[in-house]
Amino acid sequence: MANDFTRAALRISFLASCVSACQSQTMSLADADTVIEQSNCFLEASHFWSTELVLILLQIAQRNSLDVDVDLALGFASHYGKIGTMECLVEDGNAVSYLGPLTRAAERYCMPVVEWFVERGCQDVELCLALTATTSSSQVEIVAYLLPHVPLHILAALNIEILKAAAEQSGGSLEGVVLLFRLNFLGDPAATYAVADSIATSDDEAVSPYLRAFLQEHWSEAAFLDGLRQGQVRYTNLVQIFKSGESPICFRDLPAPLRVAIAYLPLCQLRRLLVISMSLGSARGSC
Helix, strand or coil: CHHHHHHHHHHHHHHHHHHHHHHCCCCCHHHHHHHHHHHCHHHHHHHHCCHHHHHHHHHHHHHCCCCCCHHHHHHHHHHCCCHHHHHHHHHCCCCCCCHHHHHHHHHCCCHHHHHHHHHHCCCHHHHHHHHHHHHHCCCHHHHHHHHHHCCHHHHHHHHHHHHHHHHHCCCCCCHHHHHHHHCCCCCCHHHHHHHHHHHHCCCCCCCCHHHHHHHHHHCCHHHHHHHHHHHHHHHHHHHHHHHHCCCCCCHHHCCHHHHHHHHCCCHHHHHHHHHHHHHHHHHHHHC
């Protein structure tokens, strides 16, 4: 870092020398422009130096019609979280490219930078792509923040593509995808579940097998119906325990956490518990 800082200082000093030489006509504007582009002084100033210095360099470049890449500099400044420099580059340098910096900030979980871009006013496509990127990296808080800012008609049109892209880029974690469903990302539970079921039952080769299997097991209509069926069976078994069981220990007298644990035992174990309870009652009755 110390070497980088020293190099940046030397390059910025060189930039000032170039501008001075240009003003005194000992160097042409074209030559100064070429030297500045090669040395990347302005870019390094965007993340190594203060906002005031960036503003001075920007004014010098503008005054002498020198080309500086303010959009690339915005990417440098946002990467290091230099909000003041970002504001300078947008307001004084007219930087307009938000997509790259916003997406990278979302992936890196840099909430202040993400909030800054959103508050400045991002385009719908920029917000949508940033949401996809942060969903794939499972940045839960960023997903929750960005989602309300993406218009529903954009989500409705691109929902399957967002989920497919997020799964492909996720590296194995679908936490971000799950969060979108839990947040009812389409604003309508029926529509949100319909999307999950359509992907789960799709034969589209572009859909990740991992995503399809996950949705089939947890978010499809078949999974819902299976859960409903198991719930009904559990309820029936518990009712039978209440009515037929004659154990000296009353189920209702057990601590609440234990009752819940018993209720959610695998069905085979719950049935075994019922048989044991009924057997105890029969044995006691025959004595």
